[in-house]
Amino acid sequence: MRVVGHQAVRESIAQRYREDRLAHALLFAGPPGIGKFLVAIDVARLVVCTGKKPPCGECDPCRRVAARSHPDVRFAGLPPGKKEIGVDTARDLKRFVQLKSVEAHCKVVLIDDAQHLSIAAQNALLKTLEEPPGKAVIILVADGAGSLLPTVRSRCQRIAFAPLSHPELAEVLRDLGLDDAEAEAVAPLSHGSPGRALAMRDLLQSGDIDRLRDSVAGLGDGRYRSALEFADSLGRSEQEMAARLELLGEILQSELRRSVLDGTDDTEVVGRKVRQLTVLAEARQLLRRRNPNRPLLAEATALKLARI
Numbered sequence: 001m002r003v004v005g006h007q008a009v010r011e012s013i014a015q016r017y018r019e020d021r022l023a024h025a026l027l028f029a030g031p032p033g034i035g036k037f038l039v040a041i042d043v044a045r046l047v048v049c050t051g052k053k054p055p056c057g058e059c060d061p062c063r064r065v066a067a068r069s070h071p072d073v074r075f076a077g078l079p080p081g082k083k084e085i086g087v088d089t090a091r092d093l094k095r096f097v098q099l100k101s102v103e104a105h106c107k108v109v110l111i112d113d114a115q116h117l118s119i120a121a122q123n124a125l126l127k128t129l130e131e132p133p134g135k136a137v138i139i140l141v142a143d144g145a146g147s148l149l150p151t152v153r154s155r156c157q158r159i160a161f162a163p164l165s166h167p168e169l170a171e172v173l174r175d176l177g178l179d180d181a182e183a184e185a186v187a188p189l190s191h192g193s194p195g196r197a198l199a200m201r202d203l204l205q206s207g208d209i210d211r212l213r214d215s216v217a218g219l220g221d222g223r224y225r226s227a228l229e230f231a232d233s234l235g236r237s238e239q240e241m242a243a244r245l246e247l248l249g250e251i252l253q254s255e256l257r258r259s260v261l262d263g264t265d266d267t268e269v270v271g272r273k274v275r276q277l278t279v280l281a282e283a284r285q286l287l288r289r290r291n292p293n294r295p296l297l298a299e300a301t302a303l304k305l306a307r308i
């Protein structure tokens with residue numbers, strides 16, 4: 001997949017690399033789903049490319065980076081179904097950096113979802129981040145750098161990524177095969193993140209939005225059963241729940257805006273929606289903590305909403 005946007009960041013990295021000023025440990029930080037990891041892959045290509053204009057994307061090493069089969073480029077990330085990147089992965093990466101490179105003049109390590117590195121894994125990487133034994137570039141790609149140890153952060157050059165602009169988002173959505181109507185429906189909910197746009201499209205297509213609306217409305221009947229149904233409708237995983245809480249927030253906000261425009265914004269209704277939005281925001285914040293008890297949080301959120 002080609003990289004769209006992030007032009008200034010990419011140019012600055014390329015220039016620093018050409019001038020041999022690129023730090024050996026980089027931290028790519030920014031909102032999820034905006035293409036940070038694609039830029040990281042591009043940096044790996046920049047390092048191993050044998051074409052005339054690196055990263056050419058066409059030469060054999062560039063292609064093997066894309067296929068994840070280049071011997072000097074190692075990918076790591078959150079294993080499916082796991083909540084953290086463990087210390088074994090960190091030790092494996094450490095060993096990889098210690099080995100001499102096979103083809104390229106430098107090794108590259110790309111760690112996606114680095115915000116999920118366990119504390120032990122982060123500690124295991126400290127020395128490698130500070131001073132890699134051979135020539136190496138290590139890129140940590142994180143949705144939020146807050147969960148990384150200060151000692152890890154201070155050893156990396158931080159590169160901040162911003163959400164995509166509206167035209168850039170539209171371009172990626174076309175690349176991803178969304179038609180104009182789909183793109184128009186999800187773009188305002190996407191906050192410049194194609195990853196989020198895809199999640200929103202899935203929710204829209206599955207009819208989840210209607211179900212969510214109904215289950216919030218059902219909370220008003222004061223029955224525990226309705227609260228349980230609502231908690232259930234928030235999904236089975238943390239990712240699902242985060243997406244649905246966010247979507248629910250978007251729905252409430254758009255209803256709020258509409259009521260102001262229509263002149264139906266009586267203070268009681270507005271106050272209720274604002275309190276609901278506060279509960280949703282709190283729940284999202286709690287969900288982002290390390291190892292949250294998701295089912296309990298879903299139920300507690302439902303009960304709080306039911307009492308408003």
Ligand SMILES: [Zn+2]
Binds near residue numbers: 048056061
């Ligand atoms: Zn190339």
